[in-house]
Amino acid sequence: MAQKQIVILGASYGGLSSAHYLLKHVIPKLPEGEYLVTVVSASSQVLCRPACPRAMISDDILPQEKLFVDVTRCLKQYGEKAVHFINGIVEELDHTNRTVSISLGTGNIENIKFHALVIATGASTASPLFGLNKDSDTLRAEWAEFRKALPTVKTIAIAGGGPSAVETAGELGEFLNGKPGWFYNHSMKVQITIITSGPQILPLLRPSIAEKAEELLTKVGVTVIKNSRVMCVEPHDAGVEKVSTKATLTLGNGETLKADLYIPAVGTRPNTGFAKPDILAPDGRIDTNATFRVDKAGPRIYAVGDVASCARPAVHNILDSIPIICANMERDLIFATGEYCQN
Secondary structure, eight states: OOOEEEEEEOOSHHHHHHHHHIIIIIGGGSOTTSEEEEEEESOSEEEOGGGHHHHTTOTTTSOHHHHEEEHHHHHGGGOTTTEEEEEEEEEEEETTTTEEEEEETTSOEEEEEOSEEEEOOOEEESSGGGSOSSOHHHHHHHHHHHHHHGGGOSEEEEEOOSHHHHHHHHHHHHHHHOSOOTTGGGOOSSEEEEEOSSSSSSTTSOHHHHHHHHHHHHTTTEEEEOSOOEEEEESTTBTTTBTTSOEEEEETTSOEEEESEEEEOOOEEEOOTTSOGGGBOTTSSBOOOTTSBOGGGOTTEEEOGGGBTTSOSOHHHHHHHHHHHHHHHHHHHHHHTTOOOOO
16 A cells, blocks of 8 residues: 655755654554655755855865755754655645645655645745755855955945844855954955935844944944845846856945845745645645645645744744644544544
């Protein structure tokens, strides 16, 4: 008898955490040998994404073996009969017929019939420097191109006022201008500018914390332009497709800013291009309820992480979500066997 497949789309914080929880705590409570957990990811490696603002500057700053880890290595302990990894891109989710189509590296398409599905495909960043928008090889290539430009830059512009923008500015400031000292304001080699649309950087934190962060940034050569935004970038692909090209920015107040490097750190875009519009929320994420179920898609379909609408995108929120989504999956999977779950 063919195994029932529990398919997990994505192998980052949400996907791998779900896989570990299911394999450790849920699968052992189900009929032995009847279920196979299949993890699908466009990248064969998982990345410590919050480390990108530091890691993209130099391989010497963070040990690469701790930054990138093979997905198969993460799942090896459970054995091939329990879990299977597919390195491929999700092309289409047919939630009506309960199938998902995966584009493999060979050019072939694999169609999987699922019994349960977890959508954990995350989100992509405007700048390719901040995560696995494609795969680890592509990210490393973008970092290499960015690093080649650093020795000769005099000006860097960063759009955005959130943690990625602030951390990137701080790391670049210290790397290029040196750690602050008594005479920090006399010898800045590179001028770094943050452009944020809000009245402060780090808008989710207290004003006093934002003020302290701005003070520290000033000591490594960073200037903050508030209550403005980047309206136009020339060339249009600067910072997005070409991470090392010079750019001219037009700001909301009409001023222009020239930069040797431009880094857009302006949020994320959910990776849901494979899903049909009827299961999406207005912001493009998967429309999930508070239990992480996707009611519009049918039974035993869930979403977690940056791709799910029911929680603010953040790593700590993802980790807090895993026991909830997996407990609900356990209940649903046991109920589907015909046995009522009392817990």
